[in-house]
Amino acid sequence: MAMNCTRSLRSIIISKEAAGVLGHRTFAAGGSKAKKGSKGGGAGDTPKVSTLSKEIKSSTVVGANILKDGADPKVMPDSDYPDWLWHLIDKHPPLSELRRKNIETLPYEDLKRFVKLDNRSRIKENNSIKAKN
Template sequence: MMAKAGASAASGGKKGGKGGGGGDSAKDSAGEHGLGVTPINFLKDGKDPSVMPDEEYPEWLWNMQLPSLARLKRTKEDDYTLDEFRRFVQLDSREKIKRQNRSGKF
């Protein structure tokens, strides 16, 4: 008898009420792939984007992660691209400022 009460609470709890929404939006956005995806729609009448398998996304999407300062320090300066050099200068300056702030010397 206890399992039945627990199952009904887990399957939906209250019906109706303020801001109900039905609870299917997360299921719909996960699509048929069963991925745990957080809905990102914020428009009242909008719809969450559909989730596709990884193979259906363009290849460049997986290379968008920016290099870290540690990785940039390991790279020879002659081998930097312009974007990598700009990122290195930005991250290095940020690190120097943080170091100065911790030391209390200006």
């Protein structure tokens, strides 16, 4: 009788351990499927070499295609793009620099930026004062 109880307890303990092992979620380092013959290690840590040639990289915008059946767009000469596009990368002065300048001599775009940033900073300051009280 005692033998039967110990066998049943062993089977319960083993099944709980197996459930515990199966219940843990783990993540593989190299993906969901392991490669055959690989023992892990740093083989997957090396950077992948691009299969695209330099000619393709310089003539197309790689990764800009959003359509299933489309192709990556070709890079055109600078004269084919609108003028406003090149002003998007211009750096705008921060609020501290705008405060140092005379407001009356600022161009309209800088004046709009000053008002927007100044309002934002006053709102943040008022919110922090209210949060302390």
